[in-house]
Amino acid sequence: MNTAPGGILTIDRLVAQVSAVPAIAGQASQLFVREKVPSSLLDDAGGKVAEANVVLMIHGGYWPSTVAFDLPYAPPHGDEGGDAPYSWMEALALRGFDVFAMDMTGYGGSSRPMMDDPGNLSPESQALMIPRTLAAVRAPSYPYRLATSESEAADIDRVVDAIRELRGVARVNLIGWSGGGIRIGTYAVRYPGKVARLVIWASSNYADDGPDGPPANLPEPGYPVLFQDRATGEGVRWRPNVRRPTQVAPGVMDVVWRHACLSDPVGASWGPGGLRGPTRTYWGWNAGAAGTITAPTLVLAGEYDRLMASNRDLHRALGAKEKVFIAIDGASHFMTWEKQRRVLHAASAEWLRTGTLEGRNQGVFRADYQANITPAEDMA
Secondary structure, three states: OEEEEEEEEEEEEEEEEEOOOHOOOOOOEEEEEEEEEEEHHHHHHOOOOOOEEEEEEEEEOOOOHHHOOOOOOOOOOOOOOOOOOOOOHHHHOOOOEEEEOOOOOOOOOOOOOOOOHHHHEEEHHHHOOOOOOOOOOOOOOOOOOEHHHHHHHHHHHHHHHHHHHOOOOOEEEEEOOOOOHHHHHHHHHHHHHHHEEEEEEEOOOOOOOOOOOOOOOOOOEOOOOEEEHHHHHHOOOOOOHHHOOOOOOOHHHHHHHHHHHHHHHHHHHOOOOEEEEEEEEEEOOOOOHHOOOOEEEEEEEEEEOOHHHHHHHHHHHOOOOEEEEEEOOOOOOOHHHHOOHHHHHHHHHHHHHHOOOOEEOOOEEEEOOOOEEEOOOOHH
16 A cells, blocks of 8 residues: 555555356456545545445556556646646546556456466467567467456456445446446446446447357357557557647657556567457447446547447447437547546546536537537537
8 A cells, every 4th residue: 555645545456256267267366456545535434435436447458457547657747638647546536536446357467367378379469479489380278268248247246346345335436448348338237236327438349239149159269368569559559540749748658658568577578578468258238238228327439539430329329318428539549648638537527426527417528629528419
């Protein structure tokens, strides 16, 4: 535990889990959880916190929670994002929230079954390992995909229950980015009674006509480990969507990659160096499933994000009466490390606190490049 300026405590925990991942089903595993909370909130409440203040954040496909949501970097002089922290967790904690973030199985400080063998990568990724890590491409020692919608829901549920017990609440608020969007969305479908409000930022894997159920055979044949190097993560996925000179502050991409490597020293040592992630088999994130969600839901997407259209579809399909969509100008899929992170911080905080955006609990909005949020009914 440590205390930062502003009286924000950072507490790291390992939560014991009986895994539902097919490769290690029934075996003991662990899930890393970080908490940021104002010390005054715990002092005043004696460890019990009001439900509206309790938040769990779920990361996406490669970046673990500590990099995605708690980047330890102070805004440099002249940063166009002002004094908004690069840690979304810190931004919420400074607003009085008790913020948790977890690493799913296969990421960061959580268990990584079958993932220490570079031969369990795809043949294309194995080729990147030659000659530094592998002499030649070979067959995987575990020839299946690793995680599933069921195993990931079980991981989230274990942490949700631990938080509910720790803070004395019946429900928690959930925030999910990218792969975290499908994770919290399908969790809310399975466990609606444990969810207060949702914030879904740029969910991946949503399709109105996506599959309702799992494939006939689980686990699916394939390989268990994904790999993303800097050339792909930054050069292919991020930089092409940086379209304004002030969108990303100088040096930020270097900071992000440095901390990504620190979060995965094994992946950093493979081939060109990179981040590992588990392969996943997903189902149940479609219009029918979204229509069953009644928790108040805020959906956000950057206007430079290829997932904008599918997230608009998701917003339309949601069954919640209280639902808002916001399109954010000058922002990519990696907005959490960009100028417009200030919109993420402000919009998510208002939604979690009051269930509104700019005082409204329904509608479509747009944030301009100066972070002004206005209705945009022409997008509805």
